[in-house]
Amino acid sequence: MLLGALLDAGASLTAVQSAVDLVSGGTVRVQTREVTRGGLRALKAEVEPLVDDPPHRTWREVREMLERAGPGTRTAVAVFTALAEAEGRVHGMKPEDVHFHEVGALDAIADVVGCCVALADLDVSTVSAGPVALGSGSVRTTHGRLPVPVPAVAELARGWQVSAGGDGELATPTGLALLRTFARACEPLPPMVLESIGVGAGTRDPAGRANAVRVLVGAVEGVPAATRTASAEEYTPTESALLLEANVDDLDPRLWPGILTRLLAAGASDAWLVPIVMKKGRPAHTLNVLCPPGLAGALRDQIFRDTSTIGVRHSPRGKVALERLFADVTVGDTRIPVKVAHRDGLVVQVMPEFDDVAALARRQDRPERLVLLDAYAAASGAGLVVGAALPEKLRPEQ
Structure with a gap:
């Protein structure tokens, strides 16, 4: 439903399919069609596996698939990390050993990767969302019949405003993991200049409720869209x-x-x-x-x-965090890692790792403050100066 809404809002299906192919090796196809839900038009995103009986996968296996696809899948890794930690928590196991069952199948991997790429393709820099209706009753799962919200949904909903909102399962673990990874806050619609609207359809069409997810995309009031340079990958x-x-x-x-x-x-x-x-x-x-x-x-x-x-x-x-990286500098004959925070290609903070500074001070029998000054001097000599351009060799690949 979220993928359909993002595609309906203007995200490129070609970009989504290319990213999904990169992760899945061309074994799944994303298609769309217009439908009505509760009398309203919506876009239905359908993910079709091109192989028979996709296997269950552990989080370790899913992570390897995503990492092989390159750094562009960073947000998808964050989504699956949230899922694995929630499932591990409720089942009493390490996240790496969690079997995702239907979540680990190719179609759900495509859902997560597709949503992450669609959000980036829309050039969204920040996301917020309102309270979530979780549903009520019970649902049949591979672990038997469970109450709604199922345990993983309840775990992922910690700290978010929720309500029952109706009968049946209205939120899934994958949906909550996507929302909690993307959204910076649970809040009313913020002031914005509305640019596009997307409506994504669910499979069912129950009476009395439009089974759909809606996204509103716009520019923060008073800030033209052209000035927003940060991508969803940098912030979410x-x-x-x-x-x-x-x-x-x-x-x-x-x-x-x-x-x-x-x-x-x-x-x-x-x-x-x-x-x-x-x-x-x-x-x-x-x-x-x-x-x-x-x-x-x-x-x-x-x-x-x-x-x-x-x-x-x-x-x-x-929470908005500056991008950061580590660079090694040499003090005497010892390499000291330096944490560098940067934004828009400029160095914002330079911080030698103090544990390494203290260890070198003990070996040299010198005061820590003097070794720390040496580390800052070495960083400055390497071009790591607050306000200066980030050295070319340290810049992330575009």
Whole structure:
């Protein structure tokens, strides 16, 4: 339905099919036709596998297929990562070992890749969406009959506004994974100059409801579309996030460094403490953990395990991250990695990796601050200067 809506809004079917061929080896075809749903015109995208009985695949196998297709499938990898983490969470297994069943079939891989390419082809730089209707009742799956929303949908919906909205299954794991990867926020329609509208049809045509997904594409009010240079590939993987928070007033403070380190190692985007004063003047800390939505459940469990809190708050956050890369510089006879944040071809931040700086300082028996200055000087000598153009050899391939 989402793929049909994006194609109806003007995305190129040729571009979608080319990307799908690159991933699937030409074993699946995307076709469209106009239909009516609830009396309204809509575009039905149909994905036809060209091989008999497409196999079930693990996330490891799906990721290998996508990575072989090149860097243009980065957003599709993020979608399947969210799916694998959600399925792994509900089934109690590692994401790499999750069998996607119908999601791992060629037609669903084409759905995900097709949506990612269609969004980029529309030159969309930011996405938001409203509350999602999940449905009600039960549905038959390969694991037997499950309540709606099925567990993976519920997991992917954490931090998003949802409602039942009607009978039957109204949202699937693939649909929620696409939305949570693309959308930066759950919000009303933002001010924009509307440019195109797409309506994608579902297979069923139930009475009383148009079984369709609609997308509205436009320019942010006051900003002409021609000035939007960022593609969906540059923004969508890092914009959707959840903030987990817990107030703790009875934990030995010597434990906090290890707790923060383990949260970061488990996949948190960031983790930090804020000193606060609670009732009766008790000193305490608020633990803050920023993370991708798909990791929220596991990190919440880790907070309960490693701290003394009895409650964790969560809230959705919009996040725009600068592109970053690592470059090695030489200090003495040692190579030090330097993190470089950049935007529009210009260097924005230059940060030598401090653990490597500290290790070199210990070996040389020198103060860390002097080795850090040497690392910045080496970075400057390599052309890594804030405000300067990103060196040609470090620029991503177009």
